[in-house]
Amino acid sequence: xxxxxxxxxxxxxxxxxxxxxxxxxxxxxFTVCAYNxxxxxxxxxxxxxxxxxxxxxxxxxxxxxxxxxRPRRVMLLVKAGSAVDGFxxxxxxLIEPGDIIIDGGNSDFNDSTRRCxxxxxxxxxxxxxxxxxxxxxxxxxxxxxxxxxxxxxxxIKDIFQSISAKSDGEPCCDWVGxxxxxxxxxxxxxxxxxxxxxxxxxxxxxxxxxxGLSNDEISSVFEQWNNGELESFLIEIxxxxxxxxxxxxxxLVDKILDSASQKGTGKWTGKTGLDMGxxxxxxxxxxxxxxxxxxxxxxxxxxxxxxxPSPQPESGVSNPLEHHAGLIKAIxxxxxxxxxxxxxxxxxxxxxxxxxxxxxxxMGGISLMWRGGCIIRxxxxxxxxxxxDSNPDLSNLLVDDFFNAEVxxxxxxxxxxxxxxxxxxxxxxxxxxxxxxYDGYRCDKLPANLxxxxxxxxxxxxxxxxxxxxxxxxxxxxxxxxxxxxSTYNV
Ligand code: 6PG
Numbered sequence: 372x373x374x375x376x377x378x379x380x381x382x383x384x385x386x387x388x389x390x391x392x393x394x395x396x397x398x399x400x401f402t403v404c405a406y407n408x409x410x411x412x413x414x415x416x417x418x419x420x421x422x423x424x425x426x427x428x429x430x431x432x433x434x435x436x437x438x439x440x441r442p443r444r445v446m447l448l449v450k451a452g453s454a455v456d457g458f459x460x461x462x463x464x465l466i467e468p469g470d471i472i473i474d475g476g477n478s479d480f481n482d483s484t485r486r487c488x489x490x491x492x493x494x495x496x497x498x499x500x501x502x503x504x505x506x507x508x509x510x511x512x513x514x515x516x517x518x519x520x521x522x523x524x525x526x527i528k529d530i531f532q533s534i535s536a537k538s539d540g541e542p543c544c545d546w547v548g549x550x551x552x553x554x555x556x557x558x559x560x561x562x563x564x565x566x567x568x569x570x571x572x573x574x575x576x577x578x579x580x581x582x583g584l585s586n587d588e589i590s591s592v593f594e595q596w597n598n599g600e601l602e603s604f605l606i607e608i609x610x611x612x613x614x615x616x617x618x619x620x621x622x623l624v625d626k627i628l629d630s631a632s633q634k635g636t637g638k639w640t641g642k643t644g645l646d647m648g649x650x651x652x653x654x655x656x657x658x659x660x661x662x663x664x665x666x667x668x669x670x671x672x673x674x675x676x677x678x679x680p681s682p683q684p685e686s687g688v689s690n691p692l693e694h695h696a697g698l699i700k701a702i703x704x705x706x707x708x709x710x711x712x713x714x715x716x717x718x719x720x721x722x723x724x725x726x727x728x729x730x731x732x733x734m735g736g737i738s739l740m741w742r743g744g745c746i747i748r749x750x751x752x753x754x755x756x757x758x759x760d761s762n763p764d765l766s767n768l769l770v771d772d773f774f775n776a777e778v779x780x781x782x783x784x785x786x787x788x789x790x791x792x793x794x795x796x797x798x799x800x801x802x803x804x805x806x807x808x809y810d811g812y813r814c815d816k817l818p819a820n821l822x823x824x825x826x827x828x829x830x831x832x833x834x835x836x837x838x839x840x841x842x843x844x845x846x847x848x849x850x851x852x853x854x855x856x857x858s859t860y861n862v
């Protein structure tokens with residue numbers, strides 16, 4: 372007689388994230404069945420990291436399914452894209468209606484929505500969950516952002532909330548919403564991650580090239596910043612990276628090629644912003660900053676041909692930290708103000724997309740999910756949570772009293788730093804696009820009247836008048852154009 376199934380969950384994909392999640396679940400008293408397409412990896416895992424634990428292994432998908440308690444919970448930690456569909460197709464004939472398939476990779480939320488619908492039609496419950504926090508997070512407490520078929524949530528809630536990070540005793544995991552909502556929120560998290568990383572990198576560039584600080588000095592500046600409103604995982608690791616020395620005692624950061632890669636979630640966020648008509652300018656600039664960095668050889672050629680200021684830190688300064696204390700403080704405030712804009716834009720995108728798809732995303736809940744465990748975890752997210760707790764319908768973070776006052780407090784420094792960067796020829800796409808957004812958002816009269824007139828002049832696209840919005844007019848600007856207007860439509 373076959374042994375009674377004992378596993379609470381099966382996890383497919385024994386790369387670094389998969390293994391660490393399994394070990395984390397095991398620590399919390401769950402029995403996990405590990406499986407991998409290359410089955411030898413299962414044996415290796417059981418003989419090494421999983422030795423002495425309650426983790427069990429499977430030799431095939433059928434074997435794995437036979438070891439699962441009902442409803443069966445199968446989690447995929449495989450490469451996003453066709454591998455996910457491939458495993459789903461193999462699993463479907465082996466499981467029963469009511470069983471749950473969870474995708475924990477960085478999947479495109481549109482794919483998750485499709486999979487959720489396709490599987491629901493067959494009676495299976497699909498969950499697409501964001502998992503953030505890298506290797507350590509997966510092992511000791513990630514931020515988890517599950518969404519999909521809501522009927523699955525009661526069956527996975529205990530496991531998910533037990534293994535997730537905690538912030539003030541609350542799990543950094545809650546149900547996000549239907550269909551692809553979980554992966555959508557993870558995608559926006561990643562877009563914001565790109566923005567935060569770019570902002571810190573621009574601050575580093577200024578501190579290095581304008582203030583003339585050494586790596587160790589910049590590390591000490593980040594150490595200080597990490598004790599205030601900028602306290603965050605990304606500032607903390609930047610502090611550590613800057614003081615890290617290679618085996619030859621040279622700072623490793625100075626040896627690393629200045630060409631950044633990306634796996635695509637930032638680009639997806641940008642595309643979604645364009646599709647939804649939400650100006651997430653800072654995230655898009657952060658994606659393009661990586662793209663521009665990858666043109667290394669062209670940039671090297673251009674650096675010899677294209678004229679412009681090249682920053683030279685003042686010579687003869689014996690203590691640059693003290694000498695530039697004012698500018699360093701201004702850079703900190705510029706970073707903080709820009710970060711507020713970035714999050715305001717990210718939350719605008721979530722609000723609009725939630726309305727479009729009827730997901731009713733809970734912004735305060737999302738802030739809590741990001742408050743701990745994930746790559747963008749920070750003290751700052753606690754403030755965002757407070758803003759949405761006191762007003763769940765907040766239209767924009769910038770109009771919350773706290774954030775409004777903070778941007779006002781940092782504003783002059785922010786402007787000064789942008790000018791400093793521009794006059795010194797330091798590219799600051801994130802700092803400066805954040806400021807441009809702020810000035811655009813707070814401007815009651817933009818030059819779009821001229822733009823609209825231009826559209827009507829050359830294409831009869833019509834315009835509305837200040838005193839009668841909603842009514843479209845066309846003018847024969849040249850005297851020889853017709854009076855017929857082009858059809859009006861908005862993308
Ligand atoms: C996380 C991260 C992670 C992401 C990497 C690499 O939340 O743990 O966002 O999911 O894949 O940070 O992303 P890029 O290669 O796009 O920089």
